[in-house]
Amino acid sequence: MLAKMAKSFFILFILALVGYGVYYGYISIVSLRSEKTNLNSQLTKVKSNLDYMKSRDEYKINVGLQKQVKDVESGYQDAVVVYEKLLDLKNKEKDTAKFDAQFADILGLLAKLNYSSAEASIKDLTGKISDEQNKISAAFQPPKTAIQSNTPPSSGYQAQTVTTDIGSFFVEIVSADLNSTRVIVDSASDSDCGNNCPVMPLGDYVSRSGAYAGVNGSYFCPADYPSCAGKTNSFDTLLMNKNKHYLNSDNNVYSTVPAVIFSGSSARFVTQSLQWGRDTGVDAVLAMQPLLVLNGNITFTGGGQPKEGAKGSRSFVGTTGSTVYIGVVFNATVAESAYVLHSMGIQNALNLDDGGSTALWDGGYKAGPGRSLPNALLFVRK
Numbered sequence: 001m002l003a004k005m006a007k008s009f010f011i012l013f014i015l016a017l018v019g020y021g022v023y024y025g026y027i028s029i030v031s032l033r034s035e036k037t038n039l040n041s042q043l044t045k046v047k048s049n050l051d052y053m054k055s056r057d058e059y060k061i062n063v064g065l066q067k068q069v070k071d072v073e074s075g076y077q078d079a080v081v082v083y084e085k086l087l088d089l090k091n092k093e094k095d096t097a098k099f100d101a102q103f104a105d106i107l108g109l110l111a112k113l114n115y116s117s118a119e120a121s122i123k124d125l126t127g128k129i130s131d132e133q134n135k136i137s138a139a140f141q142p143p144k145t146a147i148q149s150n151t152p153p154s155s156g157y158q159a160q161t162v163t164t165d166i167g168s169f170f171v172e173i174v175s176a177d178l179n180s181t182r183v184i185v186d187s188a189s190d191s192d193c194g195n196n197c198p199v200m201p202l203g204d205y206v207s208r209s210g211a212y213a214g215v216n217g218s219y220f221c222p223a224d225y226p227s228c229a230g231k232t233n234s235f236d237t238l239l240m241n242k243n244k245h246y247l248n249s250d251n252n253v254y255s256t257v258p259a260v261i262f263s264g265s266s267a268r269f270v271t272q273s274l275q276w277g278r279d280t281g282v283d284a285v286l287a288m289q290p291l292l293v294l295n296g297n298i299t300f301t302g303g304g305q306p307k308e309g310a311k312g313s314r315s316f317v318g319t320t321g322s323t324v325y326i327g328v329v330f331n332a333t334v335a336e337s338a339y340v341l342h343s344m345g346i347q348n349a350l351n352l353d354d355g356g357s358t359a360l361w362d363g364g365y366k367a368g369p370g371r372s373l374p375n376a377l378l379f380v381r382k
Contacts, residue, residue, distance in 0.1 A: 142170030173327030199372035211378035240285035292338035318349035
């Protein structure tokens with residue numbers, strides 16, 4: 001009897017639990033539906049408020065201003081790029097009046113906020129400048145006094161035409177023996193400089209250092225480039241000058257920019273500046289890029305920089321054994337200059353600044369004088 005009563009009580013208890021669970025589940029479902037309805041209602045209100053805000057004049061004005069600012073920035077940046085291309089052209093072609101006039105019209109369009117017409121004119125002018133650069137390159141002829149030779153001089157200056165599988169190139173080169181010549185780097189500033197940095201013509205560097213030959217040095221931000229505002233005539237790469245002062249040392253601790261180090265009768269080329277410490281016992285350190293030739297092998301065959309792929313004057317410093325070379329490969333891309341130097345049997349070579357900065361000195365200007373420079377690489381007799 002007791003067993004039957006216990007069983008009945010257990011069944012009633014189970015039914016009560018089930019009933020409570022069903023009731024609680026129902027309440028939960030109702031609550032969840034209510035919460036979902038409430039969330040939907042709140043989202044609807046948020047959407048309504050957003051639509052209202054977007055319809056207000058303040059929002060529309062702000063969106064319009066944002067677009068206008070973006071158009072102004074884009075127009076300015078594109079105008080700066082084409083203007084710097086025009087400056088590069090002026091280094092080769094003195095008569096640029098028609099291009100100057102079109103650029104003036106572009107500035108007028110930008111001033112009137114006529115961005116679409118300005119962009120179309122910028123694109124057109126960019127194409128015209130490129131075509132003109134190509135015409136100048138095609139018309140380039142080396143001087144009649146240049147000798148035909150793929151061998152660099154054993155010493156001194158030589159103007160020569162080098163014949164390669166990719167064409168003939170005019171080269172001006174100065175050779176020296178490191179046993180009798182010391183290579184130094186002179187800089188207009190004796191410490192780091194980020195803006196409004198001092199500059200000098202190559203001839204002044206030669207004169208004040210008692211050098212007999214020299215070439216322009218590292219890339220820098222020239223004063224005539226609008227994009228260089230706030231960093232005029234500054235350069236970022238590592239350098240140790242003739243006073244044993246290292247410039248830009250802090251920002252080149254982990255630099256992957258190649259460098260050349262001259263010491264006594266030898267030279268060392270490193271693929272990354274970070275491979276070199278801050279030894280002041282050497283004669284000169286100059287970091288630049290790209291490295292053109294290393295141990296007799298071409299190390300640069302092309303890059304992503306537009307200026308590297310354009311025809312121009314390509315300054316370099318190179319070595320073969322204890323012989324050091326400075327010079328200029330004319331009317332060549334950076335990759336072509338590497339090929340030319342390799343064809344001349346030069347074992348190691350580093351690209352230097354070029355274009356409007358190109359300058360080579362041997363008893364006087366052989367190329368240039370070009371722009372005033374923040375630094376230069378020089379030959380001094382021991």
